[in-house]
Amino acid sequence: MGAGLQPTREGDVTFACDAPFQLEAGGALQPVAIRYAVYGELNTARDNAVQVCHALSGSARVADWWPEMFAAPSTANGGPHNAVFDLSRDCVICANILGSCYGSTGPASTNPATGRPYGPDFPVVHVRDIVRTQARVLDELGVKHLRTVIGASIGGMQALQWAIDYPDRVGHCIAIGTAPLSAMGLALNHLQRKAILLDPKFQGGHYPAGQQPADGLALARAIAMCSYKSAELFGERYARKANRNGEDPLRSLHERFDVAGYLDYQGEKFEKRFDANSYLVITKLMDTFDLARGYASEEEALRRIRAQVSLIGISSDWLFPPEDVLSLAKRLQAAGVACNYTEFESAHGHDGFLAEMEAIAAVVNGSVEARRTCARG
């Protein structure tokens, strides 16, 4: 496994120094810096690059948040578990998304026009913009072609966008628990943003560094956690138990059930590592993801794809329900794309791709195998 695995290389690619990087929604950024991490090495044929696209709160350091996807170094030539990335074979690349707070240009970055952080003036970013910044990173790294682009959730959106916008550069696109967001998903993201705005410390987004709207961001995260997990899992884990710290939820208004204690803990943990303005920007780009963007229709967009596409739905995911992922698979097939669909059985909800990494790795490997069979057939 990759826990503790360090990147072979990491750094920033900076561009748009002379001319602004124009964004889909109309804004622009100048300059743009994208933090990337590389695990393993490009081979001489440069045909072993695998790009991982991270989700909402991830970073370029894939091995930090998706460790079980990597073969253990000691068994790099084929360990006992279902590793997806084997650094004796693969060069794994990941770039932190534009708008994030893990190294790439985002709302906490200094706005050269003012000398202060962008804050709420950071422009709206779409998934297409992110993919374009990643292409710049790959150009810089000398990677012309990706054997695989893989991601889950917002990462899956990027993987699909890669297959559409750069059809010649992608061999296999693997998208897990992703589809254009449904009305319920749009609703939940909206409410999360409202929670941040409700916090008086938000100050219109102009909060000083270290004094962000922590309570609002924690509440947003807690709302999100409900959509990342499943009712079944909450039932199994927490049921109607009192908070494990000894509170008595029957007695007073603010003493909690265990599930509430869990959500508060997740919120508090999150606000210590994430920026509220980044959260607004990234949930927004999750909302605006639409496969038709930039093309005459979704069908026209999908017809561009030359990669094999593997879609994986998570059985208990209610943020990106498996039916929505399956529906997307059917639209891809109807557009002539070689697309396979697998349903990953998990009670963990959307978070299944992180909570059950070994199992999802096995499913991903199954998709890779299905792809090889396709290619041979």
Added chain:
Amino acid sequence: MGAGLQPTREGDVTFACDAPFQLEAGGALQPVAIRYAVYGELNTARDNAVQVCHALSGSARVADWWPEMFAAPSTANGGPHNAVFDLSRDCVICANILGSCYGSTGPASTNPATGRPYGPDFPVVHVRDIVRTQARVLDELGVKHLRTVIGASIGGMQALQWAIDYPDRVGHCIAIGTAPLSAMGLALNHLQRKAILLDPKFQGGHYPAGQQPADGLALARAIAMCSYKSAELFGERYARKANRNGEDPLRSLHERFDVAGYLDYQGEKFEKRFDANSYLVITKLMDTFDLARGYASEEEALRRIRAQVSLIGISSDWLFPPEDVLSLAKRLQAAGVACNYTEFESAHGHDGFLAEMEAIAAVVNGSVEARRTCARG
């Protein structure tokens, strides 16, 4: 139908003037006033009383929020639709729940000890307390026995509690979309309360009249609306459409999709008619509802029931999933209770009991018929 139907009588029953009304959670209130409304008249045998128990935001005026349950006055002897309440036969009684803001003693009432509103000092109330106040109202009205007690959501909790706590006073208990709240339900209520507390206008619950934490309460209601409706309904109604007021959600952070505009509207409408402290108290009593309360076990509680019980699950309800309602029906049956279960097919989610009144009325009537068959058999 009952739209515009006025109560035959309404008023307050006041008690606990000399000795405090002791509450389940340990607090007490002195005095207690309960607002009630009566539609129709008690017959001379006093055997035609039907008690309706209202849900979170309801009032004693049943005909205002459940109009289609009433036969139209012109067809009171059997109209063309599936009326549940026929005032030529039934005397319909409803009491506003303790803690509410529609006439009964609640957080906005004056605390005689201080001369100011109770606010955050209003005690924790359980469903058992509410049922006990309703029994006092019925005593006052001279009603010894209820032919039927019926309610949905928190109203269904009260109906069940009636059948347990007053086994000799209930003939038929009809509970719609109700069960002890699951961990997911507890989670969502907790987050709603946090939204209210996050609003700086909350001021620890000591906000002045007319200056309540409107934004926090609106956000709480918007979160709740997601749990009252279904993803399917949101998908059909709003899909990924832009807000109907012309906003462009692709362009800026705060321009909305249609579903977000809908939720904001629902939140704003709600905060104009409901009190934030009442919201805290009532979501809490929804949390704490537990059939075992006051008895050695749930089974012991259920074994007390002598009423016929009809449970109705709503197919798309994810706040009180039909599986939870069915599971409760099975536990009732196992405890020897004459209980039937019906699943109401609706895409409206938990709100189906309000959104599709005519259809739910037909289902309720089916339950009544099933009960009569049972009684005859």
